[in-house]
Amino acid sequence: MHLDHSVETQRTVRTKKKVKRSPKAKRQERAFWLFISPWVIGFICFTGGPIIASLFLSFTSYDIVSSPIWVGLGNYIHLFSDFLVLKSLSATAFYALLAVPFTIILGLLLAILLNQKVKGQAFFRTAFYAPSIISGVSVAFLWSWLLNPDFGVVNSLLKQLFGIDGPNWFNSTNWVIPSMALMQLTAVGGTMVIFLASLQQLPKELYESAALDGAKGWAKFIHITVPLISPVILFNTIIAIIGSFQIFTQAYVITQGGPDWHSYFYVYYLFDTAFSQYRMGYASALAWVLFIIIFVLTMLSLFVSRRLVYYEYENK
Structure with missing residues (x-):
């Protein structure tokens, strides 16, 4: 039982060591998000945003000039x-x-x-x-x-x-x-x-x-x-x-x-x-x-x- 507990403790310590990241890894992660941010922002603004807006407008009556009027499932x-x-x-x-x-x-x-x-x-x-x-x-x-x-x-x-x-x-x-x-x-x-x-x-x-x-x-x-x-x-x-x-x-x-x-x-x-x-x-x-x-x-x-x-x- 004591041996099993020791082995389990060693595994836990090794797992914690693996989870802990070095400063270099953290810098690389920040650089990754920095370089990919133009795509993420572009996707949210020019793709994701219009998709959500289109889903909302599909439940409305909208002619561009006036405000959207909610019609529920009327269009469908x-x-x-x-x-x-x-x-x-x-x-x-x-x-x-x-x-x-x-x-x-x-x-x-x-x-x-x-x-x-x-x-x-x-x-x-x-x-x-x-x-x-x-x-x-x-x-x-x-x-x-x-x-x-x-x-x-x-x-x-x-x-x-x-x-x-x-x-x-x-x-x-x-x-x-x-x-x-x-x-x-x-x-x-x-x-x-x-x-x-x-x-x-x-x-x-x-x-x-x-x-x-x-x-x-x-x-x-x-x-x-x-x-x-x-x-x-x-x-x-x-x-x-x-x-x-x-x-x-x-x-x-x-x-x-x-x-x-x-x-x-x-x-x-x-x-x-x-x-x-x-x-x-x-x-x-x-x-x-x-x-x-x-x-x-x-x-x-x-x-x-x-x-x-x-x-x-x-x-x-």
């Missing part, structure tokens, strides 16, 4: 009877169903191609990534010219190569959403780079072992590549879902929500409500509903992927 109740909410959500969901798989599949294919040892590899990587850093407004104008039904390059090529008349793209109710999804061709660079980085970390020994067992290219891709990069696929999918539900610039620049409300996306409706109609309270409610939708979709993606995603640390 009105959402269920608002035709434009359903219309904009359906347009956004349709776009997401097209854009997310297109972005993931195209990004992965480009990453696989650019992971090969070919001449001019660095040039091609830069060329495919560069368009993704261009301003969204510039890209929207570019695509509006490319897909113009009268003098656009795409319709001209379709006519000359295949002898068919191209669709009316952004002016057609059937083609406006697919046209928006097609614009992801110039935005897939970020997804491609993340896939490329993950592919470069894969162990070559697994591929060599599979080759000895007679596995070919497709079998290696399905049974080795896809499982090993499945966490990256999940990450890129979630990012693509979030981005697709925030689509705004393309519709604002090219179609202004048309034709016949078919590209009137949810964020476009939110913007229109806030800065054209000055219904800031209702717009704040729309913003929080969008946050809830994205949060639920993210959690659902994580839940569904539990049995589909391979994590190396779980198998050690």
